[in-house]
Amino acid sequence: MRNSISRRIRSAGEKKPLGILLLDIAIMVMFLVFLFMAGTAVAAFREYQADRVYQPVSLYYRMEDGDYGRMVQMVWQNRVMGETDQEYAEYYAVADYFEAAVQYRICTETGDSAGAEKWLEKMADAEGRLGMFSEEKEKIRTCLGIR
Amino acid sequence: MKCENCGANLTLEEENCPFCGQPNPHAKQHIRDMRHYQNEFEDTKEHVYKSTKLYTQIVVRVVILAVLAILSVVLFVLADNAYSFMRDREEKRSAKNYEEYSRILDGYLEEENFRAFEIFCEEHVLRSYDGPYAPKYGKIISVSRSYVYLMDYLWRYAFPLSYTTIQQAELVSDGLENFYRELNEEWTSSYGVKRVSDEKVTAAMEKMEENVREFLFIYCGFTREEADSIPELSKAKRMLLLEEKLEGRLSDEK
Numbered sequence: 001m002r003n004s005i006s007r008r009i010r011s012a013g014e015k016k017p018l019g020i021l022l023l024d025i026a027i028m029v030m031f032l033v034f035l036f037m038a039g040t041a042v043a044a045f046r047e048y049q050a051d052r053v054y055q056p057v058s059l060y061y062r063m064e065d066g067d068y069g070r071m072v073q074m075v076w077q078n079r080v081m082g083e084t085d086q087e088y089a090e091y092y093a094v095a096d097y098f099e100a101a102v103q104y105r106i107c108t109e110t111g112d113s114a115g116a117e118k119w120l121e122k123m124a125d126a127e128g129r130l131g132m133f134s135e136e137k138e139k140i141r142t143c144l145g146i147r
Numbered sequence: 148m149k150c151e152n153c154g155a156n157l158t159l160e161e162e163n164c165p166f167c168g169q170p171n172p173h174a175k176q177h178i179r180d181m182r183h184y185q186n187e188f189e190d191t192k193e194h195v196y197k198s199t200k201l202y203t204q205i206v207v208r209v210v211i212l213a214v215l216a217i218l219s220v221v222l223f224v225l226a227d228n229a230y231s232f233m234r235d236r237e238e239k240r241s242a243k244n245y246e247e248y249s250r251i252l253d254g255y256l257e258e259e260n261f262r263a264f265e266i267f268c269e270e271h272v273l274r275s276y277d278g279p280y281a282p283k284y285g286k287i288i289s290v291s292r293s294y295v296y297l298m299d300y301l302w303r304y305a306f307p308l309s310y311t312t313i314q315q316a317e318l319v320s321d322g323l324e325n326f327y328r329e330l331n332e333e334w335t336s337s338y339g340v341k342r343v344s345d346e347k348v349t350a351a352m353e354k355m356e357e358n359v360r361e362f363l364f365i366y367c368g369f370t371r372e373e374a375d376s377i378p379e380l381s382k383a384k385r386m387l388l389l390e391e392k393l394e395g396r397l398s399d400e401k
Contacts, residue, residue, distance in 0.1 A: 072262070
């Protein structure tokens with residue numbers, strides 16, 4: 001009668017059947033696919049969050065182009081999304097100054113003195129926050145025709 | 148059975164007679180047969196054992212493969228629909244936070260911060276045509292969206308960049324058409340929810356219209372009459388007027 005020990009010794013030396021080997025390979029491949037899909041899903045959700053906020057470099061390029069209008073839109077997008085990092089402060093100031101200056105000129109030329117005063121205050125407040133972008137003030141005033 | 152030699156009683160397990168030593172031919176055959184059956188039994192048992200083990204190994208692997216495949220498909224669907232999933236979640240959250248969000252929206256309208264208003268509505272999926280925000284804010288959500296797009300086009304129109312072309316006039320023309328259409332449309336929601344009148348909302352829409360006219364007058368070279376007549380102009384006349392104003396500015400830039 002063959003005992004269980006001899007059976008185990010025999011099975012230890014036996015090669016895996018081809019079908020089992022193929023299944024093992026398939027499992028390894030499917031596991032890699034699973035890991036890839038998991039990474040893709042995590043990346044997709046992170047991208048959704050990241051897409052909601054503009055990075056400083058995007059604001060910088062808009063400012064360099066003189067596209068202050070677009071900059072205002074981007075700054076308000078960041079603000080509504082709660083992005084208040086100090087890194088953005090001076091970019092926000094440039095956009096605020098531009099927005100206030102646009103409204104200031106409109107109020108001045110339409111005779112709305114109360115409105116003009118309000119926007120002038122906002123311009124002064126933004127000017128105080130321009131920091132390293134202080135030269136943008138003159139560019140904006142020139143662009144808008146404000147003396 | 149009896150021994151053929153001495154007649155003693157024998158069993159099938161006794162190969163030789165215990166008394167005279169004579170070989171027991173029946174026992175030999177029996178023992179041979181028993182050994183054969185025993186070997187066959189062991190072989191069959193081992194075969195069944197191996198087959199069961201193999202079967203178990205295959206089944207376990209197939210189950211693992213199936214689970215991994217299903218999880219991969221689920222993750223693929225999630226990844227592919229991440230945007231919709233997040234938007235749906237945000238919409239549900241907005242419905243739950245109606246009081247708080249309404250306060251924020253009213254605050255933006257009071258400050259005349261229509262840009263922030265539109266962005267807030269967009270990010271929190273506040274729909275203009277259904278949901279709890281539709282009755283009070285439905286119309287202004289639509290109007291503010293077209294207003295923000297229009298102002299983006301107008302800013303580039305009024306302050307052309309190095310790569311701004313005459314096509315900007317077409318964008319502004321379409322933007323104006325959309326804005327005035329949204330503003331003047333008799334608003335109803337698709338689910339029959341009646342619009343709730345609100346002074347702040349009405350005043351905000353009037354202010355948006357005023358902003359557009361003022362901007363055209365101050366920054367785009369329009370006369371007062373031209374700016375006021377924009378809603379009544381045909382598409383072709385509006386385009387001509389916008390192109391004429393823009394061409395001058397583009398050539399000045401050059």
